[in-house]
């Protein structure tokens with residue numbers, strides 16, 4: 001049974017990934033969708049042409065992951081694509097945020113992503129894909145997003161190293177590094193601030209474009225998918241300028 005597994009499918013980029021994977025990959029037998037909100041999983045399932053299997057689970061919860069592992073053992077799927085979008089951000093100064101909020105974010109963005117990859121890998125074969133949603137915040141030290149940016153740098157570097165490790169098995173790993181995207185992400189990320197900055201409003205992309213580009217890039221076996229030319233320019237700057245200088249500039253611009 002050929003399946004695609006999508007975490008964070010109840011909203012934003014994960015939802016859009018489910019919709020586009022459904023349209024593109026007709027040879028899949030099932031799409032497995034994961035999120036905590038059962039009503040949203042049902043709503044998404046009704047929008048998709050493929051058969052779906054919904055997992056109402058918190059990916060940070062060890063017991064929920066154990067149950068997911070049991071489902072893998074039971075159905076023994078041939079996982080053609082693992083698309084990990086579950087994640088969240090927090091914007092604000094580190095010393096003004098609750099440490100529990102930051103550590104919870106790390107568990108979701110880093111630990112849960114690792115655990116899910118580890119659970120799924122035994123069911124992946126030649127020419128399958130792992131796609132992880134990182135962020136452009138992964139490229140640089142990002143004042144105001146110090147912990148979020150570091151968590152996404154982890155996702156980016158983990159994905160790149162895993163890509164090299166899995167090359168022999170012909171499993172293709174890619175990190176998606178979007179700039180700001182118009183999703184409910186900001187309802188959570190801006191809860192320590194007074195709302196979206198002018199920078200984010202100006203450069204906001206749509207989930208449709210980010211996912212279309214990501215799936216095209218995965219088809220071309222790219223290591224990293226960057227959604228538009230402005231973000232590609234930022235990526236370039238992050239490689240040639242001093243990170244101290246960039247961090248100072250970002251602080252000044254209050255992005």
Ligand SMILES: NC(=O)c1ccc[n+]([C@@H]2O[C@H](COP(=O)([O-])OP(=O)(O)OC[C@H]3O[C@@H](n4cnc5c(N)ncnc54)[C@H](OP(=O)(O)O)[C@@H]3O)[C@@H](O)[C@H]2O)c1
Pocket residue numbers: 007008009010011012013014034035036037040057058059060085086087088089108133134135136177178179180181182183184185186
């Ligand atoms: N939007 C942006 O500007 C932007 C930019 C760069 C990178 N990203 C990254 O893109 C990814 C998707 O974000 P988005 O923009 O699509 O935001 P979103 O609309 O808020 O979606 C976040 C998804 O993560 C799921 N999730 C959160 N906590 C979870 C948990 N403990 N267990 C299981 N699922 C959980 C949510 O589902 P439930 O609430 O149903 O559990 C939801 O489906 C994130 O990794 C984010 O860091 C976003």
